[in-house]
Every structure is written in structure tokens, then in C-alpha cells.
Amino acid sequence: LAGCKTGYTLTPTETIVQGFVADQQTLDQIPVGSSREQVLLALGTPSTTATFDNEVFYYISQTRKRSFAFQNPHLVDQRVLAIYFGADGRVEKLANYGLQDGKIFDFISRTTPTGGKDQNFLMQLISGVGNFGPRLPGR
Numbered sequence: 001l002a003g004c005k006t007g008y009t010l011t012p013t014e015t016i017v018q019g020f021v022a023d024q025q026t027l028d029q030i031p032v033g034s035s036r037e038q039v040l041l042a043l044g045t046p047s048t049t050a051t052f053d054n055e056v057f058y059y060i061s062q063t064r065k066r067s068f069a070f071q072n073p074h075l076v077d078q079r080v081l082a083i084y085f086g087a088d089g090r091v092e093k094l095a096n097y098g099l100q101d102g103k104i105f106d107f108i109s110r111t112t113p114t115g116g117k118d119q120n121f122l123m124q125l126i127s128g129v130g131n132f133g134p135r136l137p138g139r
Contacts, residue, residue, distance in 0.1 A: 013065055013066070013067050014065065014066050014069070014073070015063065015064070015065050016063070016064045016065070016066075016073050017061065017062070017063050017064075018061065018062050018064075019047060019059070019060045019061035019062055020043065020044070020047065020059035020060065020061055020081065021061045021079070022043070022059065022081050022096070026042060026043065027094065029042040030042050030043065030083070030091060030094070031091070032090075032091050032092065032093065032094070033090050033091060034090065034091045035089060035090055035091075036055075036085060036089045036090075039057060039083055039091065043057075043059060043081075043083075046058055046059050046083075047059055047060040048060070048125075050121055054084065054085050054086055054087055054092075055085045055089075056082055056083065056084050056085065057082070057083040057085075058080050058081070058082055058083075058125060059080070059081040059083075060078075060079070060080050060081075060125060061078070061079045061080075061081075062075060062077070062078050063075075063076050063077040063078075064076060077098065078098060078099065078126050079096060079097065079098045079107075080096075080097040080098070080122060080125050080126060081094070081095070081096050081097075082094070082095045082096075082097060082122070094108060095108055096108045097122055097126065098126070099126055104122050104123060104126060
């Protein structure tokens with residue numbers, strides 16, 4: 001009868017963070033004007049890169065949650081840290097993109113990016129970021 005407990009304790013919500021998550025202290029190490037090498041030393045290898053007018057490093061992260069161990073985790077946040085380089089190989093701009101109200105939003109400048117190749121690429125990264133990282137069980 002001891003094995004027939006009526007009260008079953010469920011595990012608490014589990015949060016799973018994958019990818020690169022930058023804190024302000026880390027971002028402070030790579031101000032505008034930093035070299036490509038300084039960025040690589042501070043942040044490591046980017047998740048992916050792109051070349052539009054100049055090179056861009058993208059660092060991608062996801063946060064997923066599940067209420068119970070047997071449930072598949074669901075996506076609660078996705079971020080793309082973009083480091084834009086000028087023709088001289090130095091940082092021109094940093095942006096921390098995510099979705100706000102269904103639109104791409106830069107949480108550093110507090111703006112939405114204008115159209116163009118970069119915005120289309122960002123939308124592909126944010127809407128399909130799971131395709132760039134390791135797959136989770138059940139996905």
C-alpha cells in the first residue's frame with residue numbers, strides 16, 4: 001500500500017536555454033570600432049555569418065520551457081545578436097533582435113529595422129532558428 005500514494009508530485013517548469021546569450025558586461029567589451037578579432041575573442045565563433053554590403057556576425061539563442069518532463073518544450077523567446085562590420089573590418093553597429101508583437105525588434109536601439117536583405121535574413125533566422133541549432137528531442 002505504500003506504493004499507492006494518492007498525491008503525486010510533479011516536477012517544476014524547466015527552462016532550456018540554447019545558443020549564445022550576451023549580457024551587458026560582455027557587450028561592453030566590444031564597442032563600436034572594435035576589430036573582428038576582438039569580437040571573436042570576446043564572443044567566440046558566431047552561430048552564422050552573412051555578407052550583404054559588409055560582413056555580419058550573428059549569435060543566435062533560444063529559450064524554451066516545458067511544464068513537465070514528458071512534454072516537448074515550447075519556444076518562449078528567440079534572440080539574434082548581430083554585429084555589423086564596416087569595410088575596414090571594425091564594428092559599425094550592434095543589434096539584439098527578437099520578436100515583439102510579431103515584428104522584428106532591436107532591443108538595443110529600441111527600433112524595428114527597415115526593409116531589405118538584412119531584414120529578410122533576420123526574419124528567416126528568428127522564425128526558423130531551430131533549423132540552425134541542435135534539434136531537441138521530440139522536434
